[in-house]
Amino acid sequence: MAATAVTLPASRAPFPVGATASSSSSSRRCLLLPTPPARRALRVVAAAAAEAPPKPTPPPTSPSGIVLVDPAEAQRVHRLKTVYDQKVVPLITEEFGYTNVHQVPKVEKIVVNCGLGAEAGNSKGLEAAMKDLAMITGQWPVKTKAKKSVASFKIREGNTIGIAVTLRGRVMYNFLDRLINLGLPRTMDFLGVNPNSFDGHGNYSIGLRDQGVFPEIPYEVGGKKNGMDVCIVTTAKTDNEALRLLTLLGMPFAENLKTGPVIRKKRLKRHHFMSKGRGRK
Numbered sequence: 001m002a003a004t005a006v007t008l009p010a011s012r013a014p015f016p017v018g019a020t021a022s023s024s025s026s027s028r029r030c031l032l033l034p035t036p037p038a039r040r041a042l043r044v045v046a047a048a049a050a051e052a053p054p055k056p057t058p059p060p061t062s063p064s065g066i067v068l069v070d071p072a073e074a075q076r077v078h079r080l081k082t083v084y085d086q087k088v089v090p091l092i093t094e095e096f097g098y099t100n101v102h103q104v105p106k107v108e109k110i111v112v113n114c115g116l117g118a119e120a121g122n123s124k125g126l127e128a129a130m131k132d133l134a135m136i137t138g139q140w141p142v143k144t145k146a147k148k149s150v151a152s153f154k155i156r157e158g159n160t161i162g163i164a165v166t167l168r169g170r171v172m173y174n175f176l177d178r179l180i181n182l183g184l185p186r187t188m189d190f191l192g193v194n195p196n197s198f199d200g201h202g203n204y205s206i207g208l209r210d211q212g213v214f215p216e217i218p219y220e221v222g223g224k225k226n227g228m229d230v231c232i233v234t235t236a237k238t239d240n241e242a243l244r245l246l247t248l249l250g251m252p253f254a255e256n257l258k259t260g261p262v263i264r265k266k267r268l269k270r271h272h273f274m275s276k277g278r279g280r281k
Contacts, residue, residue, distance in 0.1 A: 078173040080249065088248045096241065105202065105236035105245050110172050112137055113144075113229045114211075115162040129226055130163055135216040136228075137175050141165040178214065179230065180250045186213040192254030195243060202236030204246060205229065 133141045141163040149157045197205050209227045211217050236242035
């Protein structure tokens with residue numbers, strides 16, 4: 001039986017292909033399909049598609065053009081988080097005798113604060129400081145405003161006096177890892193951080209005088225060196241638990257410092273050693 005070629009109408013209406021139950025065998029219709037490509041050509045195209053590397057998706061950028069967090073890295077679990085889950089939790093649970101896994105202290109968030117001083121009123125200095133802090137932490141900071149007016153410091157209510165950023169999740173562990181393994185060891189004359197800087201509720205604070213200890217800030221960059229304050233907020237109820245938690249995470253505490261309260265004596269100036277009659281004009 002010979003098949004007849006049928007021309008489709010110009011209206012692109014669906015055309016029934018194949019024979020129906022009511023049609024006779026002599027009036028069956030078929031469509032002449034284009035000849036399929038050769039198998040060799042298909043194999044060549046498939047091999048080329050397999051060898052071609054996938055195009056990487058561009059990472060998200062901030063309004064100033066800074067790459068913040070790569071989406072491929074955001075999907076992976078950070079190594080410091082893995083150390084906490086596999087090593088720190090069993091050790092600290094056995095040491096303090098916790099009966100529930102939710103009692104184990106953990107790092108809740110990290111707050112990084114940077115005061116600008118005289119550069120707060122300069123738009124270029126403020127933008128440069130925000131760019132540097134975003135490169136260090138991986139998150140764009142926010143501007144902090146003055147709550148009260150202070151005439152001696154030439155500050156009015158609502159003026160920008162600094163910048164701050166709050167880190168949580170993977171970005172928090174990433175910054176803490178770089179602070180412990182890169183930032184603190186590169187500090188000049190570093191002998192360990194002070195173990196007495198806890199606030200009594202399990203939160204630890206540390207100050208850095210220079211942001212250049214992080215590899216994101218090159219030494220060739222001139223200008224004023226900005227410091228930063230880092231506050232590590234934990235869920236520990238006591239300072240001993242927080243101290244043990246940060247020690248197991250790798251925080252380099254100084255061993256030769258006393259753990260008791262530090263009593264600071266008042267520094268005497270020159271006029272304290274002078275008699276009443278001397279030094280007056």
